[in-house]
Amino acid sequence: MSARLPRKLITFDWAMKRLLRSKANFEILEGFLSELLGEDIFILEILESESNKESRRDKYNRVDLKVKNCKGELIIIEVQFERELDYLQRMLYGTSRVITEHQKESQAYATLVKVISVNILYFDFGHGSDYIYHGTTTFTGIHDHDKLELDIRQQKQYGKIQINNIYPEYYLIRINNFNRIATTSLDEWIYFLKNEDIKDEFKAKGIQKAKKSFSLLSLTEKEQLAYARYQDDLRYEASLVESNYGLGRMEGKEEGIEIGIEQGIEKGKLEVANRLVEKGMSAEEAAAVAGIPVELLRN
Structure with missing residues (x-):
């Protein structure tokens, strides 16, 4: 049974x-x-x-x-x-x-x-x-x-x-x-x-x-149909909210990755310039070789 x-x-x-x-x-x-x-x-x-x-x-x-x-x-x-x-x-x-x-x-x-x-x-x-x-x-x-x-x-x-x-x-x-x-x-x-x-x-x-x-x-049959439509509305609205929320998180995560990569590249360039300065190159020359603003190196 x-x-x-x-x-x-x-x-x-x-x-x-x-x-x-x-x-x-x-x-x-x-x-x-x-x-x-x-x-x-x-x-x-x-x-x-x-x-x-x-x-x-x-x-x-x-x-x-x-x-x-x-x-x-x-x-x-x-x-x-x-x-x-x-x-x-x-x-x-x-x-x-x-x-x-x-x-x-x-x-x-x-x-x-x-x-x-x-x-x-x-x-x-x-x-x-x-x-x-x-x-x-x-x-x-x-x-x-x-x-x-x-x-x-x-x-x-x-x-x-x-x-x-x-x-x-x-x-x-x-x-x-x-x-x-x-x-x-x-x-x-x-x-x-x-x-x-x-x-x-x-x-x-x-x-x-x-x-x-x-x-x-x-x-009644009419009330059951109205209730079914109401439930469909809720599911549709919930789907929109979750989709937008998930998309926002994904875009935020991707944006964060891109920012992190950019920051990593800038940090690497700065380290290269610092090593060139340590070897006797001027700040202006080292900054030009590394491709960073000289102000960043001096700071």
Whole structure:
């Protein structure tokens, strides 16, 4: 008897575009965010943003989903497939844009919205061994090395306990660094994000509903065709990026070899000229014989 093949599931980025915007599927997104953030997340609504577009050509390398939870916090989820050296700056820009979009001119700074940025990266980014990184803002004393805390009045004004609860938080999920079996409930979600497969024994919050809802077979024929086109777009874009990246490395390597050869030739000419000078030839004559500028020899 042949082994049963895993049921084909659609990718998380496609689900964010088509399925997770429905209240009927909030449970899935709540499950993923609850496991990642380490607290129960309840979504009130999906908010539209400038990058939430549907056409085939608009930013198919990135999918934005902006949600509001029951605490009034905004959570941005981005899926990124292409290499971007300035991705950290783009994360900062994204959170700053969301903050300003939701702040009215007449409102006090104390009402600034809290933003959590979740970034699912399918390319090698940065240097580090972990596959999930969490970034917050804290203030540490230069002399006493103590951590600055909010006083009681500030806690009441902001409705927050710690300073880092005011500023944006960032989660970087480096999918390529996950090369292990799922040992925690969060790992089960990361396993799905990498392998597009959910095992029957997985028990993470919301993940079994995702297995049922994300089945490719549950899509209509029209949706299946749209999903196939979307996957083709991603593969084509990835091919272009890798080709350009590889070509750039090759050209850089060849250019480096050429520069090295030229430098080696110049060094050899200089050594010849120096030996001629040692044998009594003038600097001008030695430089002329070796074919180098006399200034180079004198320096």
